[in-house]
Amino acid sequence: MIMNSQKNSVPANTGIFTVIHNRKSVRNFTGEAVTKEQIETILKAGMAAPSAVNMQPWAFIVITERKTMDSLADILPFAKMLYKAGAAICVCMIPEKAYEKRVEFAIMDCSAASQNILLAAEALGLGAVWTAAEPWEELAGHVRKILGIPEEILPLNIIPIGHPTGEDVKKDKFKPENIHWGKW
Amino acid sequence: MIMNSQKNSVPANTGIFTVIHNRKSVRNFTGEAVTKEQIETILKAGMAAPSAVNMQPWAFIVITERKTMDSLADILPFAKMLYKAGAAICVCMIPEKAYEKRVEFAIMDCSAASQNILLAAEALGLGAVWTAAEPWEELAGHVRKILGIPEEILPLNIIPIGHPTGEDVKKDKFKPENIHWGKW
Numbered sequence: 001m002i003m004n005s006q007k008n009s010v011p012a013n014t015g016i017f018t019v020i021h022n023r024k025s026v027r028n029f030t031g032e033a034v035t036k037e038q039i040e041t042i043l044k045a046g047m048a049a050p051s052a053v054n055m056q057p058w059a060f061i062v063i064t065e066r067k068t069m070d071s072l073a074d075i076l077p078f079a080k081m082l083y084k085a086g087a088a089i090c091v092c093m094i095p096e097k098a099y100e101k102r103v104e105f106a107i108m109d110c111s112a113a114s115q116n117i118l119l120a121a122e123a124l125g126l127g128a129v130w131t132a133a134e135p136w137e138e139l140a141g142h143v144r145k146i147l148g149i150p151e152e153i154l155p156l157n158i159i160p161i162g163h164p165t166g167e168d169v170k171k172d173k174f175k176p177e178n179i180h181w182g183k184w
Numbered sequence: 185m186i187m188n189s190q191k192n193s194v195p196a197n198t199g200i201f202t203v204i205h206n207r208k209s210v211r212n213f214t215g216e217a218v219t220k221e222q223i224e225t226i227l228k229a230g231m232a233a234p235s236a237v238n239m240q241p242w243a244f245i246v247i248t249e250r251k252t253m254d255s256l257a258d259i260l261p262f263a264k265m266l267y268k269a270g271a272a273i274c275v276c277m278i279p280e281k282a283y284e285k286r287v288e289f290a291i292m293d294c295s296a297a298s299q300n301i302l303l304a305a306e307a308l309g310l311g312a313v314w315t316a317a318e319p320w321e322e323l324a325g326h327v328r329k330i331l332g333i334p335e336e337i338l339p340l341n342i343i344p345i346g347h348p349t350g351e352d353v354k355k356d357k358f359k360p361e362n363i364h365w366g367k368w
Contacts, residue, residue: 021229062365068366108340115234130236132292173231178242182252
């Protein structure tokens, strides 16, 4: 589903607050292709995330074959939208590379990278959604098998990416009661 | 250090890719104040993050008193920049609220919120840096004590925020070898 087309060749320089607040979990895709250029723009954003002591304990698998996306959709209960996605990214944690080799830091760092990925997709006019692999050992095992991920690498999530049908809308999740001023 | 000034009252609508790539860990602050309005803009961005099954297992403590920031700087080895920060945010995880009550989901969700916070600070012309509390139990305990955080809440990090001196510069962390096309 990846094409080297010039469509959307210049990333939209969309205002960050607009993108942050417009980003939503997109689960309905048109089936249209996502270009290699779009994926690269998205992954460059992902790798710009901070990581503990700059260890960058991450890797990214770009899934583009229909057959692989279908296999993942078959076994992942929360990732059925892969059947209509244009591509998908599996964000992988490398605990051996993480600060103090702690998996918690790998989760934090790869989650920050994932958030950048979701924002970049929104900014490009695409839609995306974080579907979990870890911490579910069985699901993560299926993902590892399908994508050939080595034992010491943990798939944090699968992020299907595609052209939104428009059915998914943003939510306002601002709650002043979540803010504690001064102390808890 | 918080003032209700009208300075920076309209958030800069900076292009998202510029902000994502310009964001850096800012550890050197001028000591200038951060406004309440800026903090609110930053926290609205934080709460716009996705969370597993939309559980939003987070809360945010805004630290504005010089005395509190100094106490935290005294005991946190990686947060000495709090002495010169204008404010700080402690992103708190609420595992009881997280999907399946799993702390891993709380880490993911609060990390995505933290990344939005860091991006929003950059977009406002401020600087910020993620300094860890969890997973270090002893440090997290100190933070909990100083900020009056209940036992069942876990402080993920302390994010000092302030006006950058300009000493901290962005890094290019893009590595094509981190990308696996098709399979690992």
